[in-house]
Amino acid sequence: MGSARWSLQTSHLILIMSFPIWFIVFGFVLGTVLGSLLKVLADRGLSGKSFFGRSCCLDCQKKLLWYDLVPLVSYILLKGRCRYCRKKIGWEYPAVEIISGILIGYLFFLSYSTLPALSDPLKLILFSLELVFKIFFITVLLSLFLTDYKKMLIPDRIILPSIIISAIFIFVINLYKVAYLYIYLQSHPIGKYLLPPYSSYFQDRVLSNIQDLFTHIGAGLGLGTFFLLLILLTKGKGMGGGDVKLGMFMGIALGPINTIIATTLAFFTGAIFSIFLILVKKGSLKSVVPFGPFLVIGSLVALFWGNWILDKYFNLFQ
Ligand SMILES: [Zn+2]
Structure with missing residues (x-):
């Protein structure tokens, strides 16, 4: 009995450890980063502006720094406004980041079953x-x-x-x-x-x-x-x-x-x-x-x- 109980708990532990949660979280975070990049790609693709070069606020033209550009986090911390001129940032930015995060996270979830051994x-x-x-x-x-x-x-x-x-x-x-x-x-x-x-x-x-x-x-x-x-x-x-x-x-x-x-x-x-x-x-x-x-x-x-x-x-x- 004792050993059966032990093996049940061990198998649970192995199940939890092998659950690809870290892998999915990584996929989600990567997806939000790509989401903010693809939004820039779409905007600049339409406006004809160069794909390269730093992002700036559309209102005050102030160049944005890395901590203004952390996907989702910056938007939440700044309460959806520009740090410098306090103008509202469109809701599309976090929406695209979340959708991209979910899709890439889901892709990672589906791919996990075919992940080969690190060896x-x-x-x-x-x-x-x-x-x-x-x-x-x-x-x-x-x-x-x-x-x-x-x-x-x-x-x-x-x-x-x-x-x-x-x-x-x-x-x-x-x-x-x-x-x-x-x-x-x-x-x-x-x-x-x-x-x-x-x-x-x-x-x-x-x-x-x-x-x-x-x-x-x-x-x-x-x-x-x-x-x-x-x-x-x-x-x-x-x-x-x-x-x-x-x-x-x-x-x-x-x-x-x-x-x-x-x-x-x-x-x-x-x-x-x-x-x-x-x-x-x-x-x-x-x-x-x-x-x-x-x-x-x-x-x-x-x-x-x-x-x-x-x-x-x-x-x-x-
Ligand atoms: Zn601004």
């Missing part, structure tokens, strides 16, 4: 690469949500570099997977026999990684072309060139299946929102709603729950 640095690098890519994707999406929602604009200065960076990420991740597999197989006594000339296993894996790279690029080109055709057919109502570029970004980052899920969700939520606007008489059939924010929401849902949705969808037909 496996090669696997840890791959894990970090994929995590950083997802963080980058979420950050860019949120800043484009802001610009499209505010001014119906997806600035080239944000979306074009993002398309290129996401393509580089997909390339590097696939290249790393191949290199990792090669090193792994070579270092194992039996692994050598999965390398040429003994077996085609390694070549097959290389081919499947090349295939993965091309399906992601293909999904980007596919969705971009699809949006372009829609614009030509509808003569540009509710959709613009910015959506074409956003579509390319989504496709490259998400890959074909999640891209289809994200786009379907975007059309659904966009339609429901438009009907809602008409019902509350805030809009009419002619009013234009930017489509970008719905693409962003669809992309985030697909990123977090794409596999789950796919699973449920196919179970419907069994």
Whole structure:
């Protein structure tokens, strides 16, 4: 009895210790920092100002110091006002920081189950690469949500570099997977026999990684072309060139299946929102709603729950 009780308590302790709370908190804090950066990215992307250079108060133009810029904390300590001129700081700043914090914190929570042991640095690098890519994707999406929602604009200065960076990420991740597999197989006594000339296993894996790279690029080109055709057919109502570029970004980052899920969700939520606007008489059939924010929401849902949705969808037909 005594030992059973002891082992129960020990297992509880291990459960608490292994609960990824520190990991999630780190993700949340990182998310709030990125939230304040992406707000600057969105504001400056719209105003045409340089992305670099220190932030200053929009009213008194006073340069802000680091302790004025701590996400959430500064806002709370300063009670939402500028330290120097006491003018109100917009509520959007803490709102964006909280939302970004929650999303990145949630990403860390989901990723924890695949966190490799610290003793496996090669696997840890791959894990970090994929995590950083997802963080980058979420950050860019949120800043484009802001610009499209505010001014119906997806600035080239944000979306074009993002398309290129996401393509580089997909390339590097696939290249790393191949290199990792090669090193792994070579270092194992039996692994050598999965390398040429003994077996085609390694070549097959290389081919499947090349295939993965091309399906992601293909999904980007596919969705971009699809949006372009829609614009030509509808003569540009509710959709613009910015959506074409956003579509390319989504496709490259998400890959074909999640891209289809994200786009379907975007059309659904966009339609429901438009009907809602008409019902509350805030809009009419002619009013234009930017489509970008719905693409962003669809992309985030697909990123977090794409596999789950796919699973449920196919179970419907069994
Ligand atoms: Zn001020």
